[in-house]
Amino acid sequence: MMTIRQPINKSRRILIANRGEIASRIAKACKELGHVAIGLWTDNEVHATHLQFCDEWVHLKGSTNAETYLNIENLLKVIKENDVDAVHPGYGFLSENADFANALNEAGVTFIAPHAEAIKLMGDKAVSKQIAKKAGVPTVxxxxxxxxxxxxxxxxxxxxxxxxxxxxxxxxxxxxxxxxxxxxxxxxxxxxxxxxxxxxxxxxxxxxxxLILNPRHIEVQILADKNGNVYHFYERECSIQRRHQKIIEEAPSPFIGDDEELRQKVCNTAVQLAKAVNYDSAGTVEFIMGEDKNFYFLEMNTRIQVEHPITEEITGIDLIVCMIQSALGDDLGFPGQEFIRRSGHAIECRICAEDPITMLPAPGHVTGFETNFPQGTRFDHCLYKDLEVTPDFDPMVGKLVCKGIIRDVAVRKMRAALDGLFIEGLKTNVPLLKVIMNKKNFIDGYYSTDFIAVEKPQEEVSTELNHMRFYEVLAGVEARKMGM
CATH class of the missing domain: 3.30.1490.20 (ATP-grasp fold, A domain)
Structure with missing residues (x-):
């Protein structure tokens, strides 16, 4: 993956106000840039996986969202006591909280996110729609x-x-x-x-x-610096959803396909909107696209997205590193938009602790975890044996990403990767994802946000666990460790 490196004037102490796989991801980016990564652990996550990638660990008292990652007062106390220079919020929690951004600004701490006014304006769907209209962006x-x-x-x-x-x-x-x-x-x-x-x-x-019928959910990754430069990193398609929440994303969009004129129109429209609010960080502009390929502004997420890895895979650019550089006022080093190119196709499956048939959260205890992935697979996760997945936090435990030179290859690799992911003791949506990967309309790239309601893949899910296959893989792993 390509990383844009700039000289570091000094090492900053960066607090990661998040948990799980995104906290690990941010910690690695901080250390690559020479900064000190400070991780948080809570009363019910004393062995959190992201801590192994952090330079320092700090206890955040409490176990629920309200007591920990959503508690601005407690976080500000931790920031002050640990001489924090900057805070990266990841996604969720306080990542799009303008009050938190303002509080950090008053404390002289850098928020690795857009400025508070952009968060406030784009966080209100009515106001953001008004801004989009004024900027000439099509709205529903x-x-x-x-x-x-x-x-x-x-x-x-x-x-x-x-x-x-x-x-x-x-x-x-x-x-x-x-x-x-x-x-x-x-x-x-x-x-x-x-x-x-x-x-x-x-x-x-x-x-x-x-209500747009048979809509496609198309979003554009953008990144801006403190000098007014705004870049796009092409689009992602996120139309496979349950309860309006994404579970499979891919880049580029199979619905846009080879229509480069449409692709440029969508991407340039996203840049246009970001400029209208003087945007200065990573963000995503989301659109809804009808069967006639007319598209309309949906919302703007003023943070890094869960699905950012597929954009990194097709562009080769580390978005988290660039996000940190932008917040600290460093030059991103892009000569221009033409520097950002895409290659291949990437698909992401969100691995969630949930019942694969009802698609409802299913907390539990991980008794075994092994992987046997094909080449071209990336797994951002927070899994380990004995992990207790509680109802206190989001049920997503990992993001499985596969890249191929073309979409067919990426789909094939994802099937193999899902077959090679073994999580025992915990109900996950892996069986559901396997069914989707083999549905004709998904294979053909012809699907909308109504996919699950229409195709009903949950009715084809098999919940029979292949224990023998798991132990075969486990034995192979142990044999390799012993040099056999």
């Missing part, structure tokens, strides 16, 4: 301000035509969203979606938008 027909009453929602829905989507102004991750096929469903769902949004995001305001 519907409201760009909160709809105050159900009667107003019905009126707007009747004007733009059904189906419509009731969507939370704040938040993300698929929560606070509900499709409505007619006026009766708008009336039935309006208050329920508002309550869900209030509980999840402390904001019950809703938008009403036209």
């Amino acid at each position: 027909p519907g409201t760009d301000t909160a709809v105050p009453t159900v009667e107003e929602a019905v009126k707007i829905s009747n004007e733009i035509g059904y189906p419509v989507l009731l969507k939370a102004v704040a938040g993300g991750g698929g929560r606070g969203m509900r499709a409505c096929q007619n006026e009766e469903e708008v009336r039935a769902n309006f208050e329920a979606v508002g309550r869900e949004s209030l509980a999840a995001f402390n904001n019950g305001d809703l938008l009403v938008e036209k």
Whole structure:
């Protein structure tokens, strides 16, 4: 992987305000750049895997999200006590929290993320939609301000035509969203979606938008520096989702395919929007694309994305390293957009501790873990034998990434990689992912966000564990350790 290296004036002490595989990923990038990586451990993660890659470990008291990684007061105390120069939030938790960004700024600590105003503006779906319109970015027909009453929602829905989507102004991750096929469903769902949004995001305001049928979820990775330069790193397709949450991503998009004119239009539009808010970090502009290949702005994630590895694989550029350089005011070293090129095809499967049929979280205890992957496989994870996956944090335990010279090769490698991933004692979605990888419409690259609802791969899942195969692999690993 290509890394843009710049001279380091001094080593900075960087706190990683996160856990799991992304914390490991950030720690490695910090050390590569010559900085001190400071990791956090909590009461229920005393043996967290990311700590082995950190230079220093700090105890963050508590076990729940609210007590630990979402507790701004406690984090600021840790930052002060440990002479922290900068904080990398990873994704989730406080990564898109403008209040945290402002608090760090007041404390004289660098936030390895965009400036607080960009986080605030793009974190509000109504405001971000207004900004997109002003910047000439196409948006989905519907409201760009909160709809105050159900009667107003019905009126707007009747004007733009059904189906419509009731969507939370704040938040993300698929929560606070509900499709409505007619006026009766708008009336039935309006208050329920508002309550869900209030509980999840402390904001019950809703938008009403036209629901795009058979949509593709296309997003563009961008990166900007402190000098006003904004670059794109091409697109990713994230249309395989459950409950509006991604489980498989790939780059480039098979739906865009060889349409380079469309690809450049989408990517340039993302850059256009980032410039409209003076963006200065890594981020992702997400679009929804209809079957007619018209695309509309969906939202902007002002952080590094879970699926950033597939972009790194096709461009050869380390996005986490570049993100740190940007925050510290270092020159990224790109002569221009033409320097960023793509090669091959990459696919990512999110490995989650969840029931492969119901797709609901399934906490548990890992009793065995081994891998037997083909060449061209990358596995970013937090797994180890005896790991206790608790309900306190996100159920994702790893990201399996395969790259091929063409898409068919990447798919083939992913099938082999999933067959070579052995996690005992824990229910995971691996059996579901295996079924998807063999579905004709996925193989053909013809799928939308409705894939799971239409194809129902969960109905073909086999939950029978292949214990003999696991122990064969385990025996092979032990034999290699003994030099046999």
